[in-house]
Amino acid sequence: MARPIRVLVAKPGLDGHDRGAKVIARALRDAGMEVIYTGLRQTPEQIVAAALQEDVDVVALSILSGAHNHLLPKVVDLLKKENVYDEMLVLGGGVIPDEDIPGLKESGLAEIFTPGTPTQVTIDFIKENLKRGL
């Protein structure tokens, strides 16, 4: 039997807007996934350590502080350094201008979900794009 998809929902950056992160965490859980939520103000190093420790399939990063161009690629780089990037799907969400999205994808984020995205869209994306077989 396939094991459930494991997701780390993390909040890099200093902002405290966690409504989106919590909603997505619950929606993924209701969709049958195992969800770990880090809480606020996580450094890229802390996020990667949690991803390793929890052996997750997906790292979902929520940020609304405007520091996304700085912090999201850092998480990807650290995952690469730990040789787990090929196994983990990395997603971003939050108030992120469209024009920043191509650059973030180039740096290794699989998708960026902006305000108004139905949670089902994210759920489907995860199921279709998992890197590691269950």
Place this chain on the structure above:
Amino acid sequence: MFDKEKLAKIKQDQANWNENKVEKTLSKFPERRKKFVTGSNQEVKRLYSPADVDGLDYDNDLGYPGEYPFTRGVQPTMYRGRFWTMRQYAGFATAEESNKRYKYLLEQGQTGLSVAFDLPTQIGYDSNHPLSEGEVGKVGVAIDSLKDMEILFEGIPLDKVSTSMTINAPASVLLAMYIAVAEKQGVSSDQLRGTIQNDILKEYIARGTYIFPTGPSMRLITDIFEYCSTEVPNWNTISISGYHIREAGSSAIQEVAFTLANGIAYVEAAIKAGLDVDTFAPRLSFFFNAHNDLLEEVAKFRAARRLWAKIMKERFNAKSPKSMQLKFHTQTGGSTLTAQQPDNNIVRVAIQTLAAVLGGTQSLHTNSKDEALALPTEDSVRVALRTQQIVAYESGVAETIDPLAGSYYIESLTDTIEKGAMEYINKIDTLGGSAEAIEKGFIQKEIMDSSYEYQKQVESNDRIVVGMNKFQVKEESPKGLLRVDPVVGELQKQKINQLKSERDNQLIEEKLNKLREVAQGTENLMPYILDAVRAYGTLGEICGVLREVFGEYQQSVIL
């Protein structure tokens, strides 16, 4: 409001109407929905009549503006005297850039300033701290020392404007900087008017910019109450905020309940610290949200006023009527704005503006249409300010006081919200008060449940958000969004380095050591923070000393 006989007849007539007219119509033309609800899921009936307000006692429940229980407003003439303060929350990048934006807003007819600080400032880190990387100047202005604050208010006479500062955990430090800038302008602290947010409990609940654990945080707050009661008597020492609680997804009832429960915690802490309730309570102020359900929001503001008045009088035995007045600032609801078809947001903001004004707000910030995408541009801020001016000068709603009073629906909803909020407050009391209820995750869980419920309604199209889940169009990416130049971080670092090479570092050392010593005891911290600020100690240095002594808050993660 009606005698028994009249009321009985009304009830009978209504039953007849229901049976003869309504049922007949429904059989041919069913209603749009099985159940109608407000913006925060309170059931709405088809019709409200005197039967829904049969217990209403005009004198006790409504009374007159400027008199207990202040349901109809806190001032005797309200907007006939002067309009609410139009106060746009602004700040980004460096102090120089923000200073320009403030001067622009004042030229456009804005009547008060409202300072947004960047996240490192709000969390007590200097711009050169490793955690500040990428965050400097992004969501507000970066302030590292008195030097930056002097630039921020350059050319703005502090005895002439009132300034609101959205600052919480390090509120004492920023207030001290404001006092020090005023001193340099030759303005004494008793002439200063303004507000610091200074509401740590809602940071733990919803907003997230906490530093210290609950105990020391409450001490910092009561120290400010005490200090200001003699030194800065016209300053609003706290803005007890429901805004962020609502943004986190709470209902209107929860917004009132959790905000007033936090208010109770602050009053209790101050009384416990030995302050007389009537010396600090008149300087307490509140901050609420205005969402799209116009009538529910109006009822919410009225209910909050009445409930707070009762709490202050009955629970805390306040004697001065000023202690019982709930004065509040309003901001329109950021989370109601859509990234899709952003022009539609102008209309949402106009409705929310009406709600705030019909609800009797003392000041108002209107959001700009592009805020679901980025910080607002100068053009969109002007439209937001014009929205307030149109409501003030053209709509006519400000010409008489509390114009919706007496509406069966509004009065019934005001009662419902007050009762619902009171039930929550009782529950929080049994949990040991607000701080305990936060520690246990009760408040966060309640908000989370409401927020998730709302999300599910939107996703099932049970709740329509125009342009988002209905009436969509294909859109191009919006152009011309405001971007903060990443060079701001470097500029701030250079400024700190320069400051540290110019100032008297030995003096700073002494002031910080003294502060550490006082923090370990119980003496009021404000004068020592002010001393450190005057000597150009940085925000990070001052908060660093307090972090050493107090430790840091550990968030309980609730899903």
